[in-house]
Amino acid sequence: MRTIPAPEIAAAVARLCIRANTLLPEDVDRALELAQHTEPWPLAEETLSLLRQNQDLAWERGLPICQDTGMACVFVELGQEVHIDGDLEEAIHAGVRQGYGEGYLRKSIVADPLRRVNTGDNAPASITVRIVPGDRCAITVVPKGFGSENKSRLAMLKPADGAEGVKEFVVETVRLAGPDPCPPVVLGIGIGGSFDKVAALAKHALLRPLDEPNPDPFYEKLEDELLEEINALGIGPQGFGGRTTCLGLAIETAPTHVAGLPVAVNVSCHVTRRATEVM
Amino acid sequence: MRYRLTAPVTREDLAPLRAGDTVLLSGVVYTARDAAHGRMMELLDRGEALPFPVEGSALYYVGPTPERPGETIGSAGPTTSGRMDACSPRLLDLGQAVMIGKGARNRAVKEAVVRNGAVYLAALGGAGALMAASVKELEIICWEDLGCEAVRRLVVEDMPLTVILDAHGGDLYESGPAAYLNSL
Known part of the structure; x- marks a missing residue:
């Protein structure tokens, strides 16, 4: 003891x-840098550059x-x-x-x-x-932050809705959020469990570093497909248009009931913050 | 196009602006978000005056972090503007000319922007340190009990903003993504 x-x-x-x-987590910082270098739309690239300048300025001046x-x-x-x-x-x-x-x-x-x-x-x-x-x-x-938190959604889908139903709900959540949650967003997605559990899974999924793939190849593929579909929406950084609508997303799952398929999307922003100490 | 504006503004200043243009805003900007908008509506309901000169005014939807000793302001990026939708048309009809925030507005606000020759500008959401850099003076003018939501009179210099809603019905949140998708 x-x-x-x-x-x-x-x-x-x-x-x-x-x-x-x-101080932004390293993985989020890297995701922003990568997005800036791969963004094809000039206004979006410029916007991402400003978001990165903001981080540097915050660190230099000790500002949030x-x-x-x-x-x-x-x-x-x-x-x-x-x-x-x-x-x-x-x-x-x-x-x-x-x-x-x-x-x-x-x-x-x-x-x-x-x-x-x-x-x-x-x-x-x-x-x-x-x-x-x-x-x-x-x-x-x-x-x-609650600009993004307010755009989070939860649905109790039918088992027959399957992976397609989950994808539709997640993509719809980002489309409905539009420019409000300070895109590019980061998504924590919960699938399964119960009404309360699925929301907790979604929140916990935001803890996973963006460059760490899902350990389950089935869900890794689902994450890749979702990211691609979301970045085809055109919303772009700040909603001004562009490819980079989502920096990354993570799915967490739990066993669920034969009659249900709960799904929750916890929306976070380009300032997805977390810091850890181990005692 | 890039424009320089000084607030308070005139309708003539705003007329050339189009959705997607950038603006470097200087001059006087008042901060107000959810709670301050609620109190402004109460004042107007009672037939009383607003706590600042409304004609040509610019309102920034922001609740800054507390300033460190010796600093003008803390981190000061925009909050989600949609929560002010219920109040904005009334303020625009009274003479407010510039709204600064981030995120989508409803139809009533868009119509009020066109009706009044006003403009809705986006500050960079989540870029609180960058937005703070353009703030040169800060003074709380009322409702100090609201903390970060108290109304502050800011003097800003070259605050970098993007035109979202213009007086001609333009909306960058529609035209920007559409232009990108059309380019593919």
């Missing part, structure tokens, strides 16, 4: 909130890449041999308060969905904990 004091968790979360918001510094979605993979000395969830919320304060990040959370009073410190975080074998604790902070 290994003990991790809760304040260490809080300090890690605070660091991760700041890092995630000022995007002003929507998001809802702090925190994923914890907690080894079952780890003992947290203190309150884990409260430590995460405290880390978010500290990180969003010290990092001059925007406070975008309202305490109640209808009465809408800002909590003033971007807490609480949205926390997902998974218990895994071992004695390590991995924390990933995903600051999720």
Whole structure:
């Protein structure tokens, strides 16, 4: 049994909130660079170049890449041999308060969905904990902006709809979103499970690096086909037109019921942020 | 085409603009997003004046991150404009001339743009650091309790923007993708 004091968790979360918001993950950066070099439409190429300049400027000036510094979605993979000395969830919320304060990040959370009073410190975080074998604790902070989050969709398809039905729904989601989610987008796609599970799969899929193919060749092919269809829509960077509508997408699946085919698309943007520390 | 404009603007300034043109905007720009638009509608419902001179004004849909000590503004890219669709036609009819944001607008806004000789410009979504670089002065003029949503008076210099909706009915979100697809 290994003990991790809760304040260490809080300090890690605070660091991760700041890092995630000022430095784009390497795989997203590379995907943007590749897109810029392969984009055939001049206005789109120029737009992608400006988006990359923005990243450099953010890093040089210590500014958030995007002003929507998001809802702090925190994923914890907690080894079952780890003992947290203190309150884990409260430590995460405290880390978010500290990180969003010290990092001059925007406070975008309202305490109640209808009465809408800002909590003033971007807490609480949205926390997902998974218990895994071992004695390590991995924390990933995903600051999720809502310009793209608002364009996410979920459908309970019929089993007979099959892979074609899933593809139609995903492509339709991107078409309906149009210029709103700050394309080029990144998609997390959940297929299977239940109504709640499929949304969690879609969100979790955003954690997978864009240059890491699906481990299952069947779904790798589906991902490739989807990417090609989406990049034939013509929406382009910022919706101004062009090839690069989607930088990358990841599918996660789960066993489901004989009667159902749930599918969820979590839409993210060209500033798809995540940062991880392993304790 | 590339144009330089200074806000507040006149209808004559905006007349030559076409969807797809780029604009370097200087002058005074007011920030307002969801909550500030709600309060502006309440003021108008009560027959009271808006908190800024509306004629020829430019409104930027933005909620910046807090500025560090010694800095003018934090990160300051646009938010999704569609959430302001319910309010924009009323403001355009009162004299607002420039909307700055990102994302699609509804039919009522497009009609109000044409009716009033106004314009809808896109800032680069997700490019908060780049957009912030053109902001030279910032002053909160009202509703400080709204935090990042308070109304700020910005003085901007050469803010890089793209014309989405023009006074002649053009819409880059339709014509841009169509032009690309036609080129294939």
